Amino acid sequence: MLVDPTIAMWSDRLFQATLVVLLLALVFASLEYAAGRVARAAARQEELAAVGASGATPARPGDDGTAGRATRTRADRHGRIGVSLMILAALTHLGSIVLRGFAAYRWPLGNMYEFTSALCLMAVGAWLVLVRRHPGLRPAGVFVLTPVVLLMFVTGTVLYLDAAPVVPALQSYWIIIHVTTITLASGLLLVPGVASLLFLVKRHGKPASWAAKLPSAESLDRLAYRVTVLAFPLYTFGIITGAVWAEAAWGRFWGWDPKETVAFVAWILYAAYLHARATAGWKNSGAAAWINTAGFATIVFNLFFINMVVAGLHSYAGV
Amino acid sequence: MSSPPTAPPQPPVTTPDGGSPSSRPGPVSRVLALLRNTWRGLTSMRTALVLLFLLALAALPGALLPQRSLNAFLVEDFYRDNPALAPVVEALGGFEVFASPWFAAIYLLLMISLVGCVLPRTAEYLRSVRQPPVMTPRNLARLPHHAEGVSAAPADDELARARDLLRGWRRAERTEDDGARTISAEKGFLRETGNLVFHLSLIGILLGLAAGKMYGYEGDVIVRADGSEFCNSSILGYDSFRAGLRVDGTDLNEFCVRVDRFDGTWLPNGQPSTFGASVGYQTGQDVRDGVPTWRPDEIAVNHPLRTDGDRVYLTGYGYAPEFTVTWPDGQSRTGEIQWRPVDQSGTQLSEGATKFERPGVTDPERRRTSQIAVTGTFAPTGAVDPQGKLVSVHPDLRSPTADVEVLLGDLGIDDGRGQSIFSVDQQKIDDGELRSVATARLGIGDTVRLPDGTVVRFDGVTPWVNLQVGHDPGQTWVLAAAVLMVGGLALSLSVTRRRFWVRVTPAATGDGSRIQLGGLARTDRAGYGEEFDRLTAELLDPTDTKDG
Ligand code: HEM
Numbered sequence: 086m087l088v089d090p091t092i093a094m095w096s097d098r099l100f101q102a103t104l105v106v107l108l109l110a111l112v113f114a115s116l117e118y119a120a121g122r123v124a125r126a127a128a129r130q131e132e133l134a135a136v137g138a139s140g141a142t143p144a145r146p147g148d149d150g151t152a153g154r155a156t157r158t159r160a161d162r163h164g165r166i167g168v169s170l171m172i173l174a175a176l177t178h179l180g181s182i183v184l185r186g187f188a189a190y191r192w193p194l195g196n197m198y199e200f201t202s203a204l205c206l207m208a209v210g211a212w213l214v215l216v217r218r219h220p221g222l223r224p225a226g227v228f229v230l231t232p233v234v235l236l237m238f239v240t241g242t243v244l245y246l247d248a249a250p251v252v253p254a255l256q257s258y259w260i261i262i263h264v265t266t267i268t269l270a271s272g273l274l275l276v277p278g279v280a281s282l283l284f285l286v287k288r289h290g291k292p293a294s295w296a297a298k299l300p301s302a303e304s305l306d307r308l309a310y311r312v313t314v315l316a317f318p319l320y321t322f323g324i325i326t327g328a329v330w331a332e333a334a335w336g337r338f339w340g341w342d343p344k345e346t347v348a349f350v351a352w353i354l355y356a357a358y359l360h361a362r363a364t365a366g367w368k369n370s371g372a373a374a375w376i377n378t379a380g381f382a383t384i385v386f387n388l389f390f391i392n393m394v395v396a397g398l399h400s401y402a403g404v
Numbered sequence: 405m406s407s408p409p410t411a412p413p414q415p416p417v418t419t420p421d422g423g424s425p426s427s428r429p430g431p432v433s434r435v436l437a438l439l440r441n442t443w444r445g446l447t448s449m450r451t452a453l454v455l456l457f458l459l460a461l462a463a464l465p466g467a468l469l470p471q472r473s474l475n476a477f478l479v480e481d482f483y484r485d486n487p488a489l490a491p492v493v494e495a496l497g498g499f500e501v502f503a504s505p506w507f508a509a510i511y512l513l514l515m516i517s518l519v520g521c522v523l524p525r526t527a528e529y530l531r532s533v534r535q536p537p538v539m540t541p542r543n544l545a546r547l548p549h550h551a552e553g554v555s556a557a558p559a560d561d562e563l564a565r566a567r568d569l570l571r572g573w574r575r576a577e578r579t580e581d582d583g584a585r586t587i588s589a590e591k592g593f594l595r596e597t598g599n600l601v602f603h604l605s606l607i608g609i610l611l612g613l614a615a616g617k618m619y620g621y622e623g624d625v626i627v628r629a630d631g632s633e634f635c636n637s638s639i640l641g642y643d644s645f646r647a648g649l650r651v652d653g654t655d656l657n658e659f660c661v662r663v664d665r666f667d668g669t670w671l672p673n674g675q676p677s678t679f680g681a682s683v684g685y686q687t688g689q690d691v692r693d694g695v696p697t698w699r700p701d702e703i704a705v706n707h708p709l710r711t712d713g714d715r716v717y718l719t720g721y722g723y724a725p726e727f728t729v730t731w732p733d734g735q736s737r738t739g740e741i742q743w744r745p746v747d748q749s750g751t752q753l754s755e756g757a758t759k760f761e762r763p764g765v766t767d768p769e770r771r772r773t774s775q776i777a778v779t780g781t782f783a784p785t786g787a788v789d790p791q792g793k794l795v796s797v798h799p800d801l802r803s804p805t806a807d808v809e810v811l812l813g814d815l816g817i818d819d820g821r822g823q824s825i826f827s828v829d830q831q832k833i834d835d836g837e838l839r840s841v842a843t844a845r846l847g848i849g850d851t852v853r854l855p856d857g858t859v860v861r862f863d864g865v866t867p868w869v870n871l872q873v874g875h876d877p878g879q880t881w882v883l884a885a886a887v888l889m890v891g892g893l894a895l896s897l898s899v900t901r902r903r904f905w906v907r908v909t910p911a912a913t914g915d916g917s918r919i920q921l922g923g924l925a926r927t928d929r930a931g932y933g934e935e936f937d938r939l940t941a942e943l944l945d946p947t948d949t950k951d952g
Contacts, residue, residue: 087671250671253679253705314897318890325886334706336717336872337622338879339613341502342474346467353460357453359897364449395467 093188093248099181100202103174104237107209110170111234113163114227118298120160164223168216171209171226178206188248194264195251197392198244204388205233205240207272211312215276222308224298228279259330267323271384273316274355277309278381281374284309288371309377310362317355324348343395347387354380447520455514462510466501469493473500515610522603529596536576540586540905544922547905549936552920553944559585559910559917562943566906569942573904584909592902592926598895601888608885615878620648621656622875626742628724628868629666629681635691636660636714636873657712657875660686662698666721666867674751674798680704681718681869688712703871713875720745720870722754725806725862727778729760732857737763742868743782744826751796754782757828759815775815777828777838778860780808786847794845804865806846810854813838901926904939919944 182203186193193199212229216222251260284305286296299305327348332338339345358376361367445451470478479499483490497504544550555562566587567575573589580586623642627634639645639653647653665682684698688711703709709716722745730736743756757779765771783796786805794807814837816829823829832838844852846862853859907920921940925932 250675250677253676256678257706259706318894318897321893322890325883325890328886329883330706332715332879333708336708336715336719336874337876338882340474341466341471343467346463350460350463350467353456353463357456357460360449360453360456364453367453391467 087190087250088248089188089190092184096181096184096188096248099177099184100241103178103181104234104241106170106174106177107230107234107237110167110174111227111230113167113170114230117160117164117167118224118227120163160224164226167226167230168213168223171213171230175206175209175213178202178209182206185248189250191251191256192260192264194260194268195255196244196246197388198240198246200264200268201236201240201244201388203268204272204275205237207269208233208275211273211276215308215312219304219308221304222300225280225283225300228283229276232275232279254334257330257334259326259333263323263326263330266319266326270316270320270323271388273312274320274381274384277313277316277377280305280309280312281377281381284374285371285378288374306368306374309374313355313358313377317359320352320355324352343391344387347383347391351380351383351387354383443520447517447524449521452514452517452521455510455517458510459514462507463501465498466507469498469501471499471501473502511610515607518603518606522600522607525596526600526604529600533593537574537588537590537903539578540580540588540907541922544905544907544920547922547924549923549925549933550921551940551944552918554911554916554918555944556916558915559908562908562917562919563587563906566908566943569939570904570906580907582909584907586908587906589904589906590902591904592899595896595899595901598892598897598899601892602896603892605885605889605892609882609889612878612880612882612885615881616648616876617878618648618650620874620876620878621651621653622646623873624719624870625873626722626868626870627661627663628740628742628866629663629721630866631662631664633660633662634871642873657714658688658691659712659714660691661709661716661871663869663871666869668721668800668867670798670800676750676799678704679718679721680707683709685709685711685716703869708874713877715874717872717874718869719872722752722868722870723782723784723801723804724866724868725756725758725782725804726864726866727758727808728861728863729776729778730859730861731762733764735763737761738863739778740866741825747796750799752784752799753794753796755780756782756826759817759828761817772818773814773837775813775817776858776860777811777815778808779811779828780806780843782806782865784865801865801867804848806862808842808844808846808852808860808862809840810842810852810860811838812841812854900932902932902935904936906943 182193182199185199189195194203208229212226216226283296283299284302287299287302287305300308327345328338331340331345335342354376358373358380361373361376367373470482472479482493482499486493493499497506501507541547544552563577563585567577570587570589573591574593575587575589578586578588623636623639623645625634625642635641635658636656637658638656639647645653662684663681664684667678667680667682669677671677681703683701683703685701686695686698690697690699701709703716703718705718708718722742724740724742726738726740728736728738737760739758739760741756741758743754743758745752746755747753757777760776760778761771762774762776765774781794783794783805784800785796785798785802787795787797789795794805811828811833814832816823816832816837828838841854841856842852842860844850846852848862848864851859851861902925903923905922907922909918909920911917921936921943923932923936923939
């Protein structure tokens, strides 16, 4: 038998469960973020009162006042629930991907559905690791979850494909090396993309009230840099393994196929980002953040537009 | 460069030829100054950044516009759909972006900028490797990481401990005027090494690519999978050939390939599952030595045959139907030539033209006008659609069927004009020199009788494979450079360049000493704080630490 329909069905169910759990996580992350804003506003009012009364140094926002503390702890609870739900989602998601592999009896990254699904898992995983290391980032989770949930929705609807064997070109151990690293790198790069966008909002946007609770511009910038520095070599490695594979599968290691070309463009943009960030004027003006955002936009463009509209040799992507 | 310059800020360079501002520079020095400024401008980080952007921007049309090198048909479509725009795009090189002068100009400028940036840095790097780490700053408390404490142990002991702890760091010890002793330590040179390796590898990749463009070639040839042979001896053996700039085809690696069998397997829905061709080959050496045997091998997708530094790929397959024409006088001829797949969905529905000349005809005029072409459609697994048309429902040879139209007359093969092997000359049909004399739907073994009594029989089918031969002397170099590049990249992005200073001042009275520590990371990777704290904890007795 080529495909085990029972396992395939369970893989699909886990995917749906993942989407539901992620949605719930998004709700709690939003609650946390919103409550944080309330707490902050309340704290600010108290501050004003305190300053008016005694001229004492203002309390740190949210550190004082019963109203502030109550909302803060509730926000904290929501935040924790959100993170726990993300962990649960990551587990069901992993289950869904692994079962896909067993159902089709192959490496489960053979088409756009599987690829984008895995990309989302990588992004969630990256975020969980980051939050564990830097708990202060947690309230920004809503901004990572939103694009992930959107992507997952598109994956489950537009991109969905039944489990099936892949065409001969994909029957190679290179799929494990090439596609897995590219997925990992792309998923990781979602985080700096979002962080850079938030950096720009923080720096240039009107100080909209919703942006008040964001981490500081500096920490967003640092976050973007740290993750990019990890993901960029991976992406590079992914492209190189793609070239090695192309040499065996398509008869040449580089042929400016649309997917290759856009991967090249994204690579150049990230290289430019690293250079820009090392140039003082570009870093602080936000130019570096713009470049990083453009880099991730290019990756998304490569994934959707090039696969679905342009189509080249990579077009077994199967949509 | 992907990290901030690690050299200390340099004083402004004094120009060697710069006299006092009042003396007017001569024309020579003005030209020199212009050159120098151009060079400096070109090698600045800002220029590199702008060039990087331009390169990214310039590559984009290559993905969005149809490219002739990838698919010439799509370019034709574009011409048809945008008749006004297409010539403009053509003039700008939009259909051959990666061969266009402006694309080359950008990456060459970028390369020059890169070389100009990397070479001075390499020199600077080599110099700083040989220099001892910089002096300990006067005031360590001003550094981002610092700590101090007092110890009951004498200064010598403390220094020995520090030396021990800083094993593996580059160190320099100095004694200051007031008797304080210092250790300057430095680590993370690999960052700079990685950075240089990365940038130099980029140049390596480019050189490798250039070598491929100059000395590489690529050719396609269709070979029937019935023991037919192909030898890589001249361009003429190929159906199509793309030569590198310095390749004239006189110097190909003369190996031979014999295709014994084509094996394909498909899923029930017709999706390909595996493709492979059983082949034998003789290396160039075998051919020169006249070795009679063939080395067996299997060419499959993802598994090319590699011999003589060349690669032979299986890039397509199809079918060659075999027909036998028997004329009323009893003479017969058998013809077998590849037909080409015409169906995009992979059912291998094929079209072609198998051409015959009547044997034994001496009169040239009669010979010319008695030629026969068996044309039409071939389906490996034939079925009939509601309109009565032959379609193929599976790419495998399950029920080979041919809808043939037999043409009789002048095929035009004596005109001296080359013609496609897959079709007849439409002009001859339009001129009435080639007439349709019979149509029939044939299974294997079926025959069709022409009005003059000639019989055409569909004998059977042989698969053919399309072999692509690739030769690229640069590709190993490109791979080596690319691997070095990722290695360098990973090093330069993961290693922190950091400094650590220890100042031990002997106490004015007694044996004790005062220890001051300072640390500085030259790049903004996290993690140095922890390492610094660890070193500090080791060096300072926790009870008397005064942290900063
Ligand atoms: C130089 C050559 C190559 C480059 C630069 C390259 C680049 C990429 C990139 C950037 C992605 C990210 C996902 C996306 O945007 O769709 C990707 C995905 C993928 N690549 Fe490659 N690739 C190369 C060669 C190959 C080869 C030879 C194969 C297989 C025959 C292959 C199979 C895949 C698959 C299966 C995916 C998963 C996502 C999808 O289906 O679109 N790639 N590649």
